[in-house]
Amino acid sequence: MKETNTETSTEIIRCGWLNQDPIYIAYHDEEWGKPQHDEIKLFEMLCLEGQQAGLSWITVLKKRDHYRNLYFNFNPIKIAKLGASDVETYLKDPGIVRHKGKIESIINNAKCFLKLEAEGDNFSEFIWSFVDHKQIVNNWSTHKEIPTETANSKAMSKALKAKGFKFIGSTICYAFMQACGLVDDHIINCVSRKNNKYESKVVLF
Structure with missing residues (x-):
């Protein structure tokens, strides 16, 4: 995507998967690809990427604030206490993706998050272990060159x-890795x- 800066008469180039929606542009400029290590933010994004399955990311992005309201800012302890009646209530809410499996997956994943941490694993450390705790920087000329999954995302998905996590296929995991700057x-x-x-650039195949 190209944008003209009238003050300097120079062209601003952004990744080609963007559209002109200001929300999308702000997300691209301020969030996408920036390393995220906060375990709750990582958990939130993993859950939201799962909500995207079969849809466009902009659809979920526009609903993100409402997801945060419904799911207690993605506090796993509070989410894990939600039950069947809550799922039925959420299914009637147009502010989220009304898919029972996806709604239940967030509750399930919160329980898995808590179990993982109870076993002594920090969620952030666990997630970043799939890139050896260092951001991988690729060198793509166009967005069409970018893969939808890699060996790293396959390993993350399998793990x-x-x-017990759900809605975390390899493609979802790679989108998550891109979003959170892994x-x-x-x-x-x-x-x-x-x-x-960057101190160094590593091409991921």
Whole structure:
């Protein structure tokens, strides 16, 4: 996506998957690809990426604030206490994706999160272990070159499934990795890429 800066008459280049929606642009510029280590923010994004399955991300992004209200800002302790009656109530709420399996998956994943931490694993450390605790920076010329899954996302998906998490397929995991900055997939000419400084660049295949 290209945008003209009239003050300087220079062209601002962003990743090609964007549209002109200001919410989407702000998300791209301020969040996408920036390393996130907060375990609750990681948990939130993993759950929201699962809600996206079969839909566009902008659809879920526009509903994110409402998800935060319904799910206690993604506090796993509070979410884990939700029951069948809450699921039925949520199914009637147009502010979220009304899919029973997806609604239940957030409750399930909260319980898995708590179990993982009760066993002594920090969720953030667990998630970042799939990239050896260091952001992977790719060198794509266009967004069409970017893969939808990798060996890393397959490994993450397999590990999360083994721990009971749901709606965490390999493609969902890769989108999650991109969103939370485990991987930087901004194209090389993207303004967000140019605003970042890297000590090294690693191509992920």
